[in-house]
Amino acid sequence: MTVDREKVCEKKIKTAELKLNKIVNKIDNLKLNNYFISSLDLPYKKRFNDLFYLSVGLKKCIVPVFILLTSLATWWFYSEAMITGCLVSVPEQIKSLFRQPEDCSMCIGITDVTRLENISADEFEEFYAYNTKPVIVTDATKDWEAMEKFNFNFFADFYRNTKMGRKINDCFYFAYKSGLNSLSEVFNMDEARANLSGEPWYVGWSTCYDEETRALRKYYNRPYFLPRTAESDMVDWIFMGGPGQGAHMHVDSVRHVSWQAQVRGRKRWQLAPPPECLYVCSRVAFTVRPGEILVVDTNRWYHKTSVLPGDISITIGAEYD
Numbered sequence: 001m002t003v004d005r006e007k008v009c010e011k012k013i014k015t016a017e018l019k020l021n022k023i024v025n026k027i028d029n030l031k032l033n034n035y036f037i038s039s040l041d042l043p044y045k046k047r048f049n050d051l052f053y054l055s056v057g058l059k060k061c062i063v064p065v066f067i068l069l070t071s072l073a074t075w076w077f078y079s080e081a082m083i084t085g086c087l088v089s090v091p092e093q094i095k096s097l098f099r100q101p102e103d104c105s106m107c108i109g110i111t112d113v114t115r116l117e118n119i120s121a122d123e124f125e126e127f128y129a130y131n132t133k134p135v136i137v138t139d140a141t142k143d144w145e146a147m148e149k150f151n152f153n154f155f156a157d158f159y160r161n162t163k164m165g166r167k168i169n170d171c172f173y174f175a176y177k178s179g180l181n182s183l184s185e186v187f188n189m190d191e192a193r194a195n196l197s198g199e200p201w202y203v204g205w206s207t208c209y210d211e212e213t214r215a216l217r218k219y220y221n222r223p224y225f226l227p228r229t230a231e232s233d234m235v236d237w238i239f240m241g242g243p244g245q246g247a248h249m250h251v252d253s254v255r256h257v258s259w260q261a262q263v264r265g266r267k268r269w270q271l272a273p274p275p276e277c278l279y280v281c282s283r284v285a286f287t288v289r290p291g292e293i294l295v296v297d298t299n300r301w302y303h304k305t306s307v308l309p310g311d312i313s314i315t316i317g318a319e320y321d
Contacts, residue, residue: 101274101276102273102274102276102277102300104273104276104277104280104281106132106273106277106300107132107273107274107277107280107281107282107301108277108280108281110132110133110134110281110282110284111282111284112284112286113134113135113136113269113284113286113294114128114133114134114135114136115135115136115137115138116128116135116136116137116138116225117137117138117139118139119137119225120225121224121225121226121227121228122227122228124137124225124226124227125227125228125230128295129226129227129230129257129295129320130257132297132300132301134269134271134284134286134294134295134296134301135294135295135296136286136288136292136293136294136295137223137225137292137293137295138291138292139291140223140224140225140261140292140293141220141261141263141291141292141293142291143221144219144220144221144261144263145218145219145220146219146220146263146316147263147290147291149219150219150263150264150314150316151264151312151314152194152195152240152312155187155238155240156187156194158215158216159183159184159187160187160188162215171205171206171207171208171235172205172206172237173203173204173205173206174203174204174205174247175203176202176203176204176241176245176246176247176248177202177245178200178201178202178203178241178245179199179201180201180203183205186201186203189201196242196243196312200241200242200243200244200245201241201242201245202239202240202241202242202245202246202247202307202313203239203240203241204237204238204239204240204247205237205238206235206236206237206238207234207235207236207237207238210234213234213235213236214234216236216316217236220261220263220316223259223261223293226259226320227320230320230321231320231321232318232319232320232321233318233319235318235319236316236317236318237258237260237315237316237317237318238314238315238316238317239260239305239313239314239315239317240312240313240314240315241307241312241313242307242312242313243265243307243308243309243310243313244306244307244309245306245307246267246268246304246305246306246307247303247304247305248304249270249272249302249303249304250302250303250304251274251298251299251300251301251302251303252298252299253299254298254299254319255319255321256319256320256321257295257296257297257299257319257320258295258296258297258298258317258318258319258320259293259294259295259317259318259320260288260293260294260295260296260315260316260317261292261293261294261315261316261317262288262289262290262291262292262293262294262313262314262315263290263314263315263316264290264311264312264313264314265290265307265308265310265311265312265313265314266287266288266289266290266307266308266310266311266313267287267288267305267306267307267308267313267315268285268286268287268305268306268307268308269285269286269287269288269294269296269303269304269305270283270284270285270303270304270305270306271283271284271285271296271301271302271303272301272302272303272304273301273302274300274302287308290311
């Protein structure tokens with residue numbers, strides 16, 4: 001009886017998550033997140049006032065739509081999940097709409113990324129590990145087998161043919177604008193598109209199982225500069241795609257600071273302060289090259305990425321506490 005209830009619960013959760021995510025995506029498409037103001041280049045007060053009066057007019061139609069969609073999301077959450085006794089987590093897209101205001105000291109004075117090499121774990125912990133200044137460590141992947149082995153075919157073989165790879169659960173999967181709705185679709189796309197000569201694509205996903213993470217971590221090590229006491233979950237992130245593609249401007253809702261290793265290709269990052277700090281902090285832009293590891297608090301910095309011309313981009317990342 002318990003097993004049957006678990007199966008029913010699991011099915012209800014999956015159904016509710018799919019429906020709720022569709023609704024949240026519609027909300028997200030309306031660009032109602034806090035960052036939309038800062039994405040408009042408004043250096044002059046007059047232009048800000050123009051935006052204010054424009055927003056008053058738009059509010060009459062946007063606010064009712066927002067309330068309607070939010071109500072539908074709430075209704076689906078309770079009707080599909082809570083009534084059955086199953087718990088559905090709130091999608092990440094909706095959390096950023098209700099985040100707490102930031103203390104602008106997090107970004108004041110930061111105008112560029114800091115590049116480091118040959119730094120001790122103690123020094124990194126004291127000056128960089130737990131603050132909001134973005135840092136790139138340039139020498140942390142020298143002994144990684146992933147630098148030679150990781151490519152599209154490696155992951156296609158891993159997720160299609162290996163025992164662990166066939167256990168795909170798509171715990172966290174982001175299709176971005178690729179139109180590829182799962183890892184199965186990614187690794188079964190036609191050869192031309194996989195080789196970046198067809199329709200462009202960019203996707204991201206997390207590992208779902210400890211065995212999956214361990215199998216991939218055979219090809220890369222814990223970054224040498226991380227504090228000795230820092231711990232990581234058994235969840236890693238992989239982002240992969242071709243030139244011109246990347247992630248839209250957003251802020252994350254993960255638990256900790258993260259490191260992201262650029263294994264292949266070059267990726268252009270743009271960091272922006274939260275909206276409440278727009279006029280006291282600066283935007284920061286930089287390129288992460290193969291073999292470099294970026295450390296940044298993506299919970300506090302809004303960020304956007306774009307793969308630069310050349311090789312396919314493959315990024316491996318993880319959080320640390």
